[in-house]
Amino acid sequence: MTRFTNRAHIARAVLESMCFQADVIGSPVVRPADIETTALGAAYAAGLAVGIWTEEDIFSTGVKGEGDTTFRPKLDEETRKKKVASWCKAVERTFDLADLSL
Known part of the structure; x- marks a missing residue:
């Protein structure tokens, strides 16, 4: 997110995240x-x-x-596992960001 992020960007991110969650758990939407x-x-x-x-x-x-x-999800199992691992790593990196602003 930047200072130029607007409501449309947030709405798009929400929609994409729902599709990503459905794809990585192998669930049809x-x-x-x-x-x-x-x-x-x-x-x-x-x-x-x-x-x-x-x-x-x-x-x-x-x-x-x-x-x-x-x-229906289109990710094969190997790609699904890689994307989940990448997502988990990205989430872990955000844990200490709040401390940087102090």
Whole structure:
């Protein structure tokens, strides 16, 4: 980050980091066709609270909405391990940065 970093840069970094985390753990990412999932989540939570649905009803495996897009990881195991090791090393390097500003 620099003094020229703006909101668009932060938003892009967040999106890229989600994709990176999904790729390194080998998890597919499903982009729902319905982009208004906030209201749906609230309805599910309310339904769970009053017993209309169970968690199994909502989170059953293999359910894919019509029009959803699934992105599958493309990293092979060796590349995945290298990227995770590199990420861990980068995180470790940041641990003492707070002390440098004193």
